[in-house]
Amino acid sequence: MNHSDCYFQNLNAQLKAQHRAIPCLLLDLDILDQNLDTLKTQLNPQAHLRIVDKSLPSFELIDYIMKKTNTQKIMCFHQPFLTDLATRLDHNADLLLGKPMPIKTARYFYDNLPNLPNQFNPFLQIQWLVDTEKRIIEYINLAAHLNQKIKLNIEIDVGLHRGGFDNIQALRRALHIINANSDKVQFSGLMGYDPHIVKIPAFLRHPKTALQESNRFYAQCQSLVKREFPNLWNTQLTFNGAGSPTFNLHNNDQSPLNDISIGSCLVKPTTFDIPTLKDYQAACFIATPILKKQKNTTIPGIEKFKNILNFINSKNKQSFFIYGGFWQADYHYPKGITQNALFGTSTNQAMLNAAANISLDVDDFVFLRPHQSEFVFLQFGEIISVRNGKLSEKWSLLKNN
Ligand SMILES: Cc1ncc(COP(=O)(O)O)c(C=O)c1O
Structure with a gap:
């Protein structure tokens, strides 16, 4: 046999x-442990690991990985998950939305919050993702309605073309709006997801070129904030990106990321049988x-x-x-x-x-x-x-x- x-x-x-x-x-924890060990050797040591909740949708599983990897950061994709996590996590957790939530849904989240027994602060510990000027204004209005300051992270389009700001002029306008409303919202960073780097056929664009282009635009966005909006800039900003297919391409000084989301490769369903994840x-x-x-x-x-x-x-x-x-x-x-x-x-x-x-x-x-x-x-x-x-x-x- x-x-x-x-x-x-x-x-x-x-x-x-x-x-x-x-x-x-079934989930084999010994194989998960091996994958976690591999992950530790491949993750850029300058970046924080953020666990993708939709790919690992069990609190015990997320908690297991948080403890093994010493992270408290989660990327969240679904309001019911967000509510569930808010009731279970404590004051150290940091949740970043992985997609923009309709404003109704964000308001529903705040209006229907259950008891938070572990002192999770839903205003300070959630970074809502915003992808258009319209949505930024909606969230500013939500903050006014709640009479609480909330955090906004801006989605940028680094080449996937799934939305987000795709040019410096538009991003500048977005930052102006946030800056002018800094009593209601706090800028918390950028998110640019880049799986296209390994998905585009190499004859159309080589992964190396796609990675360089993506990183270059990300870095331009960062320097816009730093140069033109110094009061929005601080060392705590979250510059999130990557995912299972591309995170190990960011293990070098050229990467603009300080925060990397990973989920699927730890359990490795068949879609992730790809060259960059051959060690999982x-x-x-x-x-x-x-x-x-x-x-x-x-x-x-x-x-x-x-x-x-x-x-x-x-x-x-x-x-x-x-x-x-x-x-x-x-x-x-x-x-x-x-x-x-x-x-x-x-x-x-x-x-x-x-x-x-x-x-x-x-x-x-x-x-x-x-x-x-x-x-x-x-x-x-x-x-x-x-x-x-x-x-x-x-x-x-x-x-x-
Ligand atoms: C914004 C974003 N970041 C990261 C990921 C990576 O998740 P995974 O590692 O499970 O592929 C995804 C997956 O869809 C995503 O949408």
């Missing part, structure tokens, strides 16, 4: 010994039980072609119906199982096929690798951690409404 067989057969045996069998999300290992798997096993494969409407189908495709020798399916995920173990393309997809009971030599039975579990952790993790209600090959603690997910 190879390593992969041992690993998954051991998990299969343990899952079968549980009190109930439903689709579940997959730590998360979906496991789901087999409900039904059939010899050969029979497709409704074409029953009479069954024998031909089974003859031309050796994979049709066995078929299985699983609990659930149609996740954003790839079938991973046992090797060689595939979803039947003719039967059609099902979120209820997907049909899988396998060759005759694959030994699988009703109640065995099959394993999948999620394409992304964001959203997919939330579909399972909880995370089952694995430590030393044993199913361990159950971790809750961040509140989603």
Whole structure:
């Protein structure tokens, strides 16, 4: 038996010994620890690590990573997550929004804050992201309504073209508005996300050129603040950027960033099987039980072609119906199982096929690798951690409404 067989057969045996069998999300903490060790060798020591909540949407998981990496910084993408985090974090945390929140949603957040038992200060400890002059004015009005000063971080477009200020003149106007309202809002820095650097085909723009261009615009924005708005400038400003695909390209003096967001590479779903992340290992798997096993494969409407189908495709020798399916995920173990393309997809009971030599039975579990952790993790209600090959603690997910 190879390593992969041992690993998954051991998990299969343990899952079968549980009190109930439903689709579940497993997270291997030993692999997560290895990924964290790798991260420490690749992160620019001049930059703070900021944990991306949407990619690691469990408080226990975020807390585990915060302790292991000695950071209190989180990038937040969803108001319900923000509210949940505000109730659990203490006065040391620093939350930066990863996307601009509609002003209604920001106001809803403040108007519906529950008790904050750990002294989290929702005015001082949140940096709201603003991407247009209109939104800056909306947030200034919100601060006036709340009678509290709030922090604004400005999104800049460093080449992804997903919004944010993309030229110095427009950024200058935005900074003027913030400066003129410094009794209501405090400028807290810039955010420029740059995954396009490794996503653009190299023949269109080489990653090295894309990185240089992105860093150059970022540095121009920084020097605009420093030169023309000295009273907005201070050493505490957050200059956030990067993400899993690009953070290790920022481990040098040329990087303008002092704050780097990372989430997905720590659990490594399949979308992150990319060259810059080759040193990271997959730590998360979906496991789901087999409900039904059939010899050969029979497709409704074409029953009479069954024998031909089974003859031309050796994979049709066995078929299985699983609990659930149609996740954003790839079938991973046992090797060689595939979803039947003719039967059609099902979120209820997907049909899988396998060759005759694959030994699988009703109640065995099959394993999948999620394409992304964001959203997919939330579909399972909880995370089952694995430590030393044993199913361990159950971790809750961040509140989603
Ligand atoms: C603004 C921003 N920063 C950082 C990230 C990186 O997240 P991850 O490391 O999970 O790819 C994202 C992901 O979408 C993002 O939108």
